[in-house]
Amino acid sequence: MPGEILDNQGKGEASWSWPPIHPEFRLFAAIGAGLCLVAALLGWETLAWPLGALTVGIVAFFRDPRRVTPTGDRFIVSPADGLVTLIQKVPPPRELTVDDGSGRPGLKDEPVTRVSIFMSVFDVHINRAPIGGTVRRVVYIPGKFVNADLDKASEENERQHVMIERGDGLVLCFTQIAGLVARRIVPFIKPGDMLASGQRVGLIRFGSRVDVYLPEGTEPRVIMGQKVTAGETILAEIGEQLQIEGIYQ
Structure with missing residues (x-):
């Protein structure tokens, strides 16, 4: 949960989850997905698969995982x-x-x-x-x-x-x-x-x-x-x- 305090004595709850994606991804992912769709509709499978992988990579690039920041003035x-x-x-x-x-x-x-x-x-x-x-x-x-x-x-x-x-x-x-x-x-x-x-x-x-x-x-x-x-x-x-x-x- 964002803002929750966790410590090294077991305080708080932590579990794995899919990282959120920053909104900046939308334009680039849309371009990649559009090119992939066009290639697939034209039957260019050798091009469609790499474009699909590129689109997934673009989405992964903009991932924005939550982090636990150590607190302390030093x-x-x-x-x-x-x-x-x-x-x-x-x-x-x-x-x-x-x-x-x-x-x-x-x-x-x-x-x-x-x-x-x-x-x-x-x-x-x-x-x-x-x-x-x-x-x-x-x-x-x-x-x-x-x-x-x-x-x-x-x-x-x-x-x-x-x-x-x-x-x-x-x-x-x-x-x-x-x-x-x-x-x-x-x-x-x-x-x-x-x-x-x-x-x-x-x-x-x-x-x-x-x-x-x-x-x-x-x-x-x-x-x-x-x-x-x-x-x-x-x-x-x-x-x-x-x-x-x-x-x-």
Whole structure:
């Protein structure tokens, strides 16, 4: 049940169910189904079957499963499903450091830890808020559509920066990046909106990436090559700087 509190002591009820589908699927699924129907009526079975499979794949792409988000002031949860492909110290994007005229300061123009999460076409593409707070900036930037798995995608691709500020003044930013196949970033939020941790903030269609810029003095609790889940995986704990190693096996 949405909004129900569950814990590690057995509180609450959990059961498997088919994930809901986000309404964005309708147009694309209708096109696929229409082409499949035309091919079937014309007797082109070798084409109709792949088109039918494509339609099912489109519906699956827009699935929007419910998630259980850990609660706690120190937790930064993953904003995306996917694979951690880059962890680097980099300067934050200029759009997040310059004065935007709102009277609220942006990030310091100093290197921070960036965690990049690559979403393949098989991952859920609904993005979620890594922390709760107020949306201070949403900056859309048109650009290219190179492979989102490449480092240069952060500076060259179509992207959208989001800045969230908590009540205690903590600021966290993340960037939605379109990829080689992705062609549209669909926002669900705007500046001034109040968000809860794990709340849906948007989606990127057909393969993409999300960069998270961790606050100063915070290192990730995930490692390179790890699979993460939006709204559930704890990406980092604020103020923690532990080194974590893993074995690829």
